[in-house]
């Protein structure tokens with residue numbers, strides 16, 4: 001993509017709409033249908049090394065950290081390797097135990113975020129193997145890591161990350177599939193995930209087609225005192241990222257919680273002026289999530305659900321197309337980008353340059 005606005009008023013809007021092509025690009029040339037495997041030329045991790053990985057630790061900041069949460073779940077689900085994500089700054093300040101059997105992955109749009117780069121350098125000093133999942137080719141993190149996956153989102157100008165977030169999540173799905181097929185993911189499951197990945201661009205276009213509806217919802221919720229975002233397991237990183245996005249661009253206060261934690265404190269905040277956005281994929285946790293909606297309704301909370309079918313308990317539902325359950329977080333985040341965008345627009349915010357924020361933080 002170019003820096004030309006192409007008829008969009010803001011880069012954020014342009015970049016949200018570029019996701020259809022961007023996702024197509026991160027997949028292009030990387031899938032081998034004969035064996036249902038993935039080719040990642042720059043990974044620099046052979047099959048023997050991949051089999052020796054006992055744990056995966058993903059590090060990043062802001063939206064990159066949130067894609068790391070999605071990445072960790074994908075790696076656990078598809079490759080059955082214990083995996084987790086941590087903010088890069090927390091990791092480097094706590095003098096972590098650096099384990100030779102752990103694969104470390106630094107994730108960054110710019111490849112220049114100081115905290116993430118410093119974490120990579122500390123890991124390298126201690127002899128760890130570190131890969132990068134990075135957008136900007138040839139950036140500092142891309143150079144200092146042992147190999148990795150480029151996310152090919154194209155230039156992202158808006159401070160708030162959208163297309164790069166989505167493409168990074170897809171890049172993690174490819175990496176998870178690659179590691180899975182080297183370990184014990186079946187050909188059939190590989191095929192199923194590949195078919196799901198290929199459906200994404202068309203399904204993203206479908207979600208974006210609902211923009212007018214989301215704009216109306218944004219107008220309805222824009223005057224909230226605060227917003228709660230909840231989800232369970234696959235829905236939780238989506239809730240976290242949506243909450244961050246809303247805060248960054250609209251300055252509406254928002255909190256994200258695992259849905260099951262609501263009753264351990266935040267339920268006290270629920271009232272009509274504090275609506276909840278609930279992310280409810282049609283997976284084995286749907287019934288539990290519906291029970292959470294009932295708890296919120298019982299406290300007169302308003303609910304906006306993002307789900308695969310209309311939710312009775314919710315005041316409004318944004319219905320997203322079904323894909324493979326493992327890939328749900330990728331698609332479910334997209335309507336919530338539009339919700340943040342239209343909330344900010346309704347409130348007259350400076351969308352591409354929110355106050356107090358920088359696109360990349362290259363100082364400590």
Ligand code: G6P
Nearest residue numbers: 061062063064108109110113358
């Ligand atoms: C800044 C930006 C965030 C971004 C974070 C990490 O704080 O405002 O939107 O997620 O840096 O940036 P990176 O380039 O490392 O992904």
